[in-house]
Amino acid sequence: MGSTCVRIAIDAMGGDHAPNEIVAGALRAREELGVEVLLVGDPQQIESKLPPKTNLAHVEIVTAEEAIAMDEEPLSAIRRKPKASINVAMDLVKKQQADAVVSAGHSGAAMAAALLRLGRLPGIDRPAIGAVFPTMVAGKPVLVLDVGANVDCRPKFLEQFAVMGSIYSQYVLGTPEPKVGLLNIGEEDCKGNDAAVRAHQLLKEKTQITFIGNAEGRDVLSGHFDVIVCDGFVGNVLLKFAEAVGEIMLQIMREELPQGVRGQIGTAILKPNLRRIKQRVDHAEHGGALLLGVGGICIISHGSSQAPSIFNAIRMAKEAVNNQVLQRIQSQYQSVQQESG
């Protein structure tokens, strides 16, 4: 395990473009990132998507007889279908045959499978889904969590998100001393609903993180914060809004820029610059969300993921494994527990 050759279990049946795009992204990651990929799902379907002369070194197909559809109720589906691809992928991590899971399938199902198969880390009440947003400072992303696992959050949960998020930001995103913010409706300590006021107080007292105060909606992408904690309701709304807004901006540009003769000429000349803008804005460039607080590295990609997103998600998984995120959360969280307990 570790830096020799990271093994990633990939839910080949999950997502709108499964298995085609999932397999394509996995093969590219195997090639370019030097990881070993375990494609979990229906062998016939997966094999039919492999290009004719695929070199099968570092590719393994693991049979899973079922899959979970996007419209199934996650918890009952996970229980009813033990042989579903996402369950089989989680089991590979549990049995230490893989180091991480990547899935673009039903995110609720992935969360449920992770909880049931891998369990929570000791000291963590609720796992959180973290999403990495690009900010207006190029190369300086912000990690927002929770973006959908917990619709109601007690202040204590937000405090745990802050600890886990800081570790991820420091060891995977490479932020020396991650600045943590609490998503809120004003800068002042007393702002927000009751849960926000109490969470602010808890975060302020937490010496293991660098809490710099409330972050308003306008601050999320400013680059001043490295980690922003919030409940899964507002985080989910924000994530989906942000993803859509990037697409909308690109569409407005596509509509307005080529208008008129000048527009057509100018747009043709600017093609490479426009491509750079797309890269900075497009959420597909930024991989997937990560599940923090469960006993394994799990990356949950967008349901609409195509090969580039899967590739980026696998890259994230590899980074998390190589940088021992799990072990660091575990040990640091345990020390946090001891100090605060």
Place this chain on the structure above:
Amino acid sequence: MGSTCVRIAIDAMGGDHAPNEIVAGALRAREELGVEVLLVGDPQQIESKLPPKTNLAHVEIVTAEEAIAMDEEPLSAIRRKPKASINVAMDLVKKQQADAVVSAGHSGAAMAAALLRLGRLPGIDRPAIGAVFPTMVAGKPVLVLDVGANVDCRPKFLEQFAVMGSIYSQYVLGTPEPKVGLLNIGEEDCKGNDAAVRAHQLLKEKTQITFIGNAEGRDVLSGHFDVIVCDGFVGNVLLKFAEAVGEIMLQIMREELPQGVRGQIGTAILKPNLRRIKQRVDHAEHGGALLLGVGGICIISHGSSQAPSIFNAIRMAKEAVNNQVLQRIQSQYQSVQQESG
């Protein structure tokens, strides 16, 4: 009153650029929209901002001896300073000497002043702040409420927001049959926290509005919804995020487009097209937020408002007065009350 000459009381002392930009926006509105403006504040300061040969027809200066600073606690400041410009402006509406109030000052203070001076409309538990967002469909805005007045919302409040928002959308924004959505984290009826599930049920049963279901973050700007209701916490985060995102997109374009020789040439050629993009994205083009559920028309502009925003806010106020929004909410809300009671 009414369509003869609408009289707008303007808090000349409120906002980061008061009184200069406020006065400038008001004078332009007087000129171009044919409204009468009552500039409320320190007469000396206001007069010094009037251009030398200002025609003083349809401009009145109303003395207010105090002002409320952005960092004051709103409710106590409103009570402690009865002669503050925002209080005096509200009183003008109460005494029917003005038809509406526009303020770019402390939004909490404007809300408190409206509540204390004008009161709530009968049948409304909590007034809401509504904000008009542009959508990806040009010319088809969406009204989101509440964006900050109520950090915790009972399902009943959300139902009232839906009724008020539908009326505003229909009679001011000109939507024939406004489609209402509930901001939530999934499309299914059962999604979200407890408050969201119960609000969904209430909205579904409400025959006076056209409720089409949950709106996810990605749907806010899609143009499929005309009115979206949410609690003031998530609404405020979303509003501030959306405002910032527009600015960030424009900045990324300013950074990336002119890079290199091709970039400089292409950007120069595209100048008019880029201006159109700015207009579609910039929140200053879209006026202010409106306070729905109090006994008067109140438009709350952004604290950073400059003359164009103030002009647009005054235009919104004029539309709301001419289209009898207040009377329609009152009468329709009373009929709603009777039917449901």
